[in-house]
Amino acid sequence: MTPSPQSPRPRPRSPLMRRDPAALGIPQAALLALADRLAEESLDPHALLIARGGDVAFETAWAPYALDRPALVYSASKTYTALAIGYLADERRLRLDDSAGMLLGLPDPHGITVRHLLTMNTGHTGAQIEAIGMDPARLLATGPSHAPGTFFAYNSPASHALSAIVTAVTGERMTDYLRPRLLDPLGIGERWMDSVDGIQTGASGFHLTVDDLTRTATMLGAGGVFRGTQVASDWFIEEMTRPWSNTAAFDGPVAAAGEVNDWALGYGYQVWRSRHGFRLDGAAGQFALVVPELDLTIAYQGATLDTQATLRAFWAFVDAVGVASVAGEAADASEGIYASELPAAGDPAPDTWSSRERLTIMTEASFEADGLMLSDAGDGWTLALPGVGTLPVSDAWTAARLSRGDALSAPSSRPEAVADPAADDLRLAARGEQRSDGSVLVHVVDTTSPHRVIVIREADGSLRAGWHIPPIGGGWEVLRVPSVVTRRLARSSALLLDMDGTLVDSHAVVERLWTQWSIDHGIDPAYTLSIIHGRQGQESMALLLPDRPPEVTIAENRELLAAETAQTEGVVAIAGAGALLEGLKTLPHALVTSATRALADARMEAAGIRMPAVAVTAEDVVRSKPDPEGFLAAARRLGVEPADAIVVEDSANGIAAGLAAGMRVIGIGPHAAAAGPTWTVPDATAIHVQDDGDGGIRLTLD
Incomplete structure (x- = not known):
């Protein structure tokens, strides 16, 4: 048995380049029309990434989904199984016309080969396949109703048998075998595929991001090349994407009258042919579309039974890009848009609750x-x-x-x-x-x-x-998964932490004092509580009583601060805050709070958690959150670039301040997602830190 090559030290997962859509020849109107159509037709879009020439033109996730969280892609997993077989063929550890039984050490009385499995031409009918289940021995032993190689029926047990062959030949799980050959070269991080009796499913169960799908689709569209490296053999990619199987009679998703059915155009080695190019295809609308003639890829995750309608929306977009390419429209970035100007995760357009009501x-x-x-x-x-x-x-x-x-x-x-x-x-x-x-x-x-x-x-x-x-x-x-699927990774030069609501739960004191203040001034307490979080008290008072002399507001805020500092009963640490601060003890970090230093000291002490050595408090800034001044000041004190820092915040004002500073933001708590942070976590127990070996912080978010 030939051992697999050892993976080198894990490669940094360098991001795909983000470029202006117009510079890639992609019209703004086509992108907007596609994003709107996916939501308005109740196709339940989750995540979308469009790339051309390997550069990202547009990406977004519809709340509550996240671009960086892997999700089950169902039968799109099959394409990775086929690629594993291709590597084995390259290494001469098998031939595509070898007996599947010979490789598995099982009887093969009907002469089913690896190629029959790849093309789903084992000869079994749909009813036979359903009865076989995920059992390679039973698949090979069951007499097919048609001669192998002459009849196509969608066959997940065949895909599982391929995964079993990979393990039988290599002694490794399929994704472990793929790690040094495919996943590391593409920059696809740690992922998970479920198993049956210790053999990875192969037919389904892979959990991937749309970025992962895009990297794979880009490589396939370039004949196995990714970033100048031949990741997979061009001969196998060429064979893989041919229509080996006639699928005209396949009982798949229904097309409209007079419309080309995308499941009737042929099947290759675990990929479907499409009216444009070919595709990775998973149940309920998990797609990676490869359109070689336009050097275009579309990676998508959603949830609908009308997957032909999803493809219909994509083909309208592809046609628009094709028309623009033929017309030779100027790729003038000044006349185009950047992806950030289109709907993005957390914005009102992607989080279309009204479209969810139609589900x-x-x-x-x-x-x-x-x-x-x-x-x-x-x-x-x-x-x-x-x-x-x-x-x-x-x-x-x-x-x-x-x-x-x-x-x-x-x-x-x-x-x-x-x-x-x-x-x-x-x-x-x-x-x-x-x-x-x-x-x-x-x-x-x-x-x-x-x-x-x-x-x-x-x-x-x-x-x-x-x-x-x-x-x-x-x-x-x-649907249960291991923690690796829910884990998100990031690197930062420094972590900048808010206090109230992020590290310390002081809401009982705050709500009690501000409610009484509101009643005393004839203001609705609910309105007061909706605007004060993250702001300095005097700014909140000025917003609520704009006609009052500033000196009165300043004096009254001083009295309220004294009361808040003195009243610490009920102030407790947010779950995980103490452990997070201990983990940061030798790493660059700072507290950034709208509280005064005295109030911050009192609350941190009452909560029993460590005060960071660097703290930016109300005395250190002119403008409070949502102005970014505090976070920018903390970055200067720590000697880091703002773009390399990560903020941890719970309030809308604080999240807005972090984003305005050009920083990534971890939103913490139940209401953070509505403010559009980069990531969200329920509390500090979901944030794990360690030294990245280069003077910064490696974060793991559950």
Whole structure:
């Protein structure tokens, strides 16, 4: 057995270059039309990345999804399985016309070869394939209704058999075998594929980002070349993308009358031919489209059963790019737009709650509702979800991470597809809305998959719930993943931390004193509390009482600060804050707060957590958040470039200040997502830091 080459030291995952769309010959109107169409046609878009020549023209994620969080891509996984076979053929460890049974050490009475598996031409019918399941021995032993090589039927067991061949030949899991050959050269980070009986599924189960899909599609479109390096053999890519199988009779997604059906154009080695080029294709709309004639790729994750409608939207976009290319439109960046000017994650356009309301429950899909409960709780609700646990719900997306131990009821048995004991987590986000008819609508999204549950509490209190699109192969259990899938990585020269709401929970004191202040001045306390967070007190007072003399406001704020400093009862540390500060002890970091130094010292001491050596407080700035002055001052004191620093903030004002400083922002807490930070986490327990070996910080976000 030939050992795999050792991976070199993990390569830095250098980003794809971001360029102005106009400079890449992509019209602004076409991008806007595509983004709008995906949302308006209720196709439930999650993430989208468009690249040309390997450069990114546009990327966005629709809340609560994130561009940097891998998600289940279902059968798009199959293409990676085919590539693994290609590497084995290159290394002369197998031939495509070898007997599959010979390679697996199993009987092969019907002469099924590796190529038959790659092209899904084993000769089995759909009914036979369903009965076979993920069992290579049974696949080879079952007599096909047609001669192998003469009949196509969509065949995930064949893909799983290919993964089993990779492991049988190499002694490695398929993705471990691919790591030094494909994943590292493409810059694809640590990822996860689920397994069946210890063999990676091969047919599904890979969790990838749209960036990962783009890197793969760019390489395939360039004949195996990525950034000047031949990553995969051109002969195999050429064979892989031919229409080996006739799929004209395939019973796939329905096309409109007179429309070309994209599932009737042929099948290669685990890729589909398209009306333009070819594609990686996963259930419910997980796509990587390769359009070689335009040097264009589209990577997408969404959730719809009408996947032909999703492709229809993409082809309209491709046609517009083609027309612009033929017309030779000037690639003048000054007349174009930058991706940041288009809808981006967190902006109102991508987070189209109105389009989410049009998504419906699939009533025929099985859903465990025994024990379901939706209760009013303060300014939101609490949802008890069977098989999952208890989730907080508000009118903004609220993230939650739940392990199997949190489940309200344990399943009687685990599906075989979830054979990895480390696959314990569900990473969810919930959002609710009180509707005018008295009902409540709640969406619970699994952010590592295409799936969501819709819960409706009618005005009379009755509940109904179900999947928008059910997971393949089971319910919540098949969606559980290990922590590597929910983990996000970043590097920073320094971490700049807010205090109240980020490290310290002082809301009881703040709300009590500001509520009384509002009542004393005839102001609605709810309005006061909606604007004060992140701001210095005197600025908040000036906004609320703009006609009052400044000297009166300053004096009154001094009195309020004294009261806040003296009243520390109920001030506690935010979960994980102490551990985060201890981890940062020898790393560059600073506190940036709108509180005075005395107030900051009092609250940090009351919470029992360490005060950073560098602190920018109210005395050190002229303007408070949302002005970026405080964060810029902290960066100067630490001697780092603003763009290399990362802010940790909970309030909309603080998040706006960090972004205005040109910094990336980790939004912390249930309301942070609405302000559009770079990342969101539920609390400080989800932030892990270590020395990056180069004087900076390596962050891991759960």
